[in-house]
Amino acid sequence: MLDKQLMANTRELSDRLVQLQAPIRILDAVNWDRSIREEFFRQDAQQNPNISRSYYQQKNLGFNPESLRQGLAELQRDIVRQLGRLSPASQLMIRACREYRDVVRMIEARGTAEFHELSVELFGHPDDVFHANEPSLSELATMLQSPLDSLLASDALPEEKKSIEASEAVSRLQAQLDHSMPSVDVQVMLSDGIVSDAAAGSDRIKLNQDVMFSQRELDILEVHEGWIHVGTTQNGLKQPYLTCLSKGTPSATITQEGLAVLTEVITLRSTPRRLAKLVQRIHAVALAADGAEFVEVYRNCLEQGMRPEESYTLTQRVFRGSTANGKPFTKDLAYIRGFVLVYNLIRVAVQLGKIDRLPLLLTGKIAIDDFRLICELADSGMIAQPDFVPPHFKDLRGLATWLSVGRFLGDFSFTQLENDYRPLIP
Template sequence: MVEQHFLEHARVLSDRLVQLQSPIRILDAVNWDRSVRERFFQRKAEFNPEVTRDFYRQKQLGFDPADLRHQLAVLQRDIVSQLGRLSPVSQLMSRACREYRDVVRMIEARGTQEFHELSVELFGHPDDVFHANEPSLAQLATMLQSPLDTLLASDVLPEEKKDIDAATAVEKLQAQLNNSMQGVNVNVMLSDGIVSDAAAGSDRIKLNQDVKFSQRELDILEVHEGWIHIGTTQNGLQQPYLTCLSKGTPSATITQEGLAVLTEVITLRSTPRRLAKLVSRINAVAMAADGAEFVEVFRKLVADGMSQDEAYTLTQRVFRGSLPDGKPFTKDLAYIRGFVLVYNLIRVAVQLGKIDRLPLLLTGKLAIDDFRLICELADSGVIQQPTFVPPHFKDLRGLATWLSVGRFLGDFSFAQLENDYRPLIP
């Protein structure tokens, strides 16, 4: 049993970590405002957007980077000296301190080559592989693109109409969350200050007031933003000692997005077009990493069938924080990278008969690499089980069966199956 004075020290240090990271807003620091978009299209989308390093320097961060990095370093030393270097709590919070310091460095480096390099350290690179001699993230995206292209070319799976105005979408999504997340305070509201269609905070989902939604998109927002992003935040806030689990480091963001995409798939909310969008993000990041400039990536996306508005939004995601002729911000690799990591962890847990461990993925915002530490801390009573658990994790029988059958069927040769069954399908 962990001694009470140790837990009290851990809570104080955790609260300090939460306070120190609170002003860090990566997307606010790197996003381009609407005037950049308007000017790009005024120039007929023929030239790169007019973004320079001075554009970023004019943004108010709300903190002094050098001072914040120093305070994080001091906190990390206090964590080790008070909790011990080998303590799971110390290891967990020390990693967070290191990552937040790298995040601050990345924000300081906006508009430079170093921004991309730190982005790669935190979120990965398209050429990364999970194991030696296996496909890279970019190659996995290409492999997934082929069956998606076939599905999208068919008229059998038409995309649902976006016929729900933002105000009505707020009411509908709020009702869905009130029903599926009972006991969790989640607020849905309109916003005119976000670049994307929707964005989630600790207890709220903002919908872009200028966008129309389909019911399918609202269903995806319910499970992706609500069940996973807000659900894990609220679970982290309920932790008695490690309140820092309510805040996400970049490595935790990778796990978060992986869990969210997996949840979309398991609950049958996702669509081929949705997955194709995630694949397009990887392809766009890979193009930019290979040296393509903004306007080149934009033109490629338009040539592939995207509207100019969609192509601009996606390309801007890739180059935000960088320059239009610079190397990319690689955060959008998190979705597929996280999906692979989370999926494989769950498969192995099922195979080892450790499926009861899986709800611990929802205790807060955590990195896959820290899952062993999370389990140890749960066993010792430092971390409590998640308060909110989505339906597919609450009753694990369906998930376990699905993964077990998937592993069994995955041993068959698909090439041979295609040869055997193609003649049976007219």
């Protein structure tokens, strides 16, 4: 039985954390204006965009960085005083306070070398490895690139045409979400202020009004932005005490994107071109980390078969928050890095017979490293089970079977299999 005062203190501290982090908008703080794109193409894509530290300092953050860092530090001290340092709820919120302070420092450092270093601290580096003597994230991307190139070169897998206007895409995606997420009030709308094709908020999904969509892309957005990003936010908002689970720290962002990509794959929504785009993001970050400037990364994207507008958008994602000849913003590593972390956690849970724990990944915006704490908090009653659970997590039999078979087949030598079966395929 939970202590009433403990519950009240936890809720009050969690609500303070939600309130403190509310004005932080990382992407708004680092994104470039549309005029930068227009000028880049006016110069025939031959010159680096003119981005300096002063460019970022002109942006209104909507908060005072020093005051916010101080507020987070004070909250962290209050968490320890009221809940102790070792309780699961304390550890969860203390990590969040520390990460948000680092986020504020990173935003303050836009346009400097420190921005990249703090970005690496929060989101990782292309040279990171998951275990000693294993491939780095960049090397894993290269390994994945080879089979994807073969698939993309095949006429048997043509890419669906982007023939759906943004306004029609809003209607279609809204209908799909109303059907697959009837218990969640999610709204789809047009936007002219986002860099990507789409972006999710707490209860809405924005579609870029200047972009055409294919039905396949809408299917991906349904599960990626809807089921995972909006779904976990709403689950976090319904938490009785740890309301801060509705907000994502950078480490939670990695888990979120990993869950979203895994969901695309499991539900057969993803495509080789979609995965190739995620892999290309890693390559672009790696190039910039090795010293390539904006124009060099842009040209590399063109060489990979991307259109000029696509190449600019991807390259801008890499250099936002930095300068055109500075080191990259590494957030785009989150997709594949998160995918590997989430996939392996699920595989081990299946192997250990703990598959019933997996829906807890959806309780809110959580980090993989905090999963043990989440389980302990759920056992104690401090965390409620997720309200919205996507189909593949609601009925875990299919997921468990798929992963079990995958582990069994993964023990075969692919090199030997290729030698055996290549003569059978004309």
